[in-house]
Amino acid sequence: MSNNSPSRPGRRAELLAAGAAAVTVVLWASAFVSIRSAGDAYSPGALALGRLLAGALTLGVICLLRREGVPPRSAWRGIAISGVLWFGFYMVALNWGEQQVDAGTAALVVNTGPILIALLGARLLGDPMPPRLLAGMAVSFAGAVTVGLSMSGEGGSSVLGVVLCLLAAIAYAGGVVAQKPALGSASPLQVTTFGCLVGAVLCLPFAGQLVQEAGDAPASATLNMLYLGVFPTALAFTTWAYALSRTTASRMGATTYAAPALVVLMSWLFLGEVPGLLTLVGGVLCLAGVAVSRSRAAARNAAPGAVPEPRSEQAGDSAR
Template sequence: MTAVTAIGNRRGVDGVALACIAVTVLTWASAFVAIRVGLRALAPVELAAARYLGAALPAGLYLVLRHRTVPDLRTLGRLAVIGLLFITIYATLLNTGELTIAAGPASFILNTMPVFVAVMAATLLGERFGAGGWIGTALSFAGVALIAAGDAAGLHLDTGAVLILGSAVCAAVASILQKPLLARMPALAVMAWVLILGALPFLLVLPSTIGALAAAPAAVNASVLYLVLAPTTIGYATWAVVLKRLPAGRASNFLYCVPPTATLIGFVWLGETPTTLGLIGAAMALAGVAVVNVTRRR
């Protein structure tokens, strides 16, 4: 959910920006919990299809009303690759991982995405990445390992954590690929195209998705509708507003609030109680991301 980046201006955090930050954090944090509810009746790929095919409709409407110009073939090709990574593969991996990983730990694992962005930027773009960056990276991965290795049932390797880590890698690659596009296209237009193109492969499972939704209980259908409207449609829109009003680096700092918020919502909504080992791992993962970002900006 943090792959969209842009360059904002240097104004302070005004009321509009603060409100949009709050909406973004709450909706993106609650998405992890809503996914857990949706997985009670839908397969991971079906849940992804319901969420993103639904979100592709308002995205298409936005493009028709605001950006009718179709990008050139080269740009469309890049957008399609980004959509495949950030929507199709990302959502399938995340949903599959959340079959066994609770909402809070899942959000902490996914929040390692900036670490992958920093490593890729250093490797591919020549950006600075010193000893502090590697220390932060090691700290984050050690935290993820703790989350993956322990829960209430004791120590074991949870492949769900590995899959969610894979979704973070997909989001990081998408972030690197879209940087050139954001220099010449509005952030919302880029996201709209990514949503539409990334949702297209899910048409293959549309019949089974419709059948699963028809047979699902009301709570599951409500969670799917919530995923379409709040985290995907509204959350991305409010984040774009934040990026227009604040520098990207400053705006991204607020996303550190997403994992703790997801943990709290998971506890209130689903009664998911984090283990001591999981809390230690979560703290290490978040601290590692902070170290990487601070080191990278110096």
């Protein structure tokens, strides 16, 4: 086999990781529609707790069926930090923030997350920041700004809401960067399951609100909350962890810029919200940026059986 061609196992692993990332982005985009529906009946903390309990139960059953044990001690620091920041704080802050600002403003602020991931990944994990990644993130962020501006002004805005969305973005970035080292010694399913449990424990003070609001909420809102727990949480966070274990945090963060374009499409299909020209242009820019950020000049440096990546990115991964 030529040295310029990736091995078959390496190519298969790369495709599996890309497929896992795609599943994650699609399900996280669908969460936008469900959060809007469930958020009318559930307060931010109650919605987060209900979602996390549904996710933890689903993941727990899967762990028992697969006989996954407790993660090794070396993984617990990353699991605990990601559980507190990403599964717990992020979900409450985002739910609350989206009630204070319009969808466009929320999208603008939260989409600073991938940029923060790249900066934190470079500083704390030694992730490389190749020109293609930086260029792709710049294009995608421009697209996210375009989508956000086109959607702004429909629900009002507040300083509190902007601050909450910014805190959610920071917690998201910190959680991803903390999760990456844990995947070096624990499986994606273990990291996701116990991270979700940590987040659920953190949100237990909202249990009283959840019980009270569940009694008054329409069935559609409760079903949307359960959907959030089973699919965008249990399934999507596991596929995210699987893909993250096979690439850098920076590249995975850049991949999530496909979500705004998918949100536009899903809002069109399921909510009847016809996007304007500016919104469509922004969605195309988001997808184009993701394509650029995930492209690479060559895969000749990949070792047999490994996911092909540029030499600089492999060096960043080996440092971890």
